[in-house]
Amino acid sequence: MTTSPTPSQLASLDDHRLEQFAKGWRTQALRGDRRAFGVAHAFEVERRRRLRESELQQLGPLDPVAPRKPWWKFW
Numbered sequence: 535m536t537t538s539p540t541p542s543q544l545a546s547l548d549d550h551r552l553e554q555f556a557k558g559w560r561t562q563a564l565r566g567d568r569r570a571f572g573v574a575h576a577f578e579v580e581r582r583r584r585l586r587e588s589e590l591q592q593l594g595p596l597d598p599v600a601p602r603k604p605w606w607k608f609w
Contacts (some may be wrong), residue, residue, distance in 0.1 A: 537572075537573070538572050538573055538575075538576040539573065539576055539577070544576070544577070544580045547580075549581075549584060552577060552580060552581055552584070553581060555577045556574060556577035556578050556581055559573045559574035559577055560574040560577075560578065562574070
């Protein structure tokens with residue numbers, strides 16, 4: 535595969551396999567294979583997107599914030 539993967543191909547990969555592909559293609563790109571840059575980038579973007587979504591799901595709701603008093607009211 536020297537063309538960028540399609541979104542459906544990326545969605546069908548599990549996280550571990552996606553990480554393996556990203557590392558492998560990035561290694562090829564760092565060795566000077568120009569065609570590997572785009573493919574590596576596509577895999578890395580998908581990894582970051584999945585990581586961001588999983589981290590957001592772990593966050594709990596924020597505490598309500600009390601309204602601020604106007605600065606000109608000192609009491």
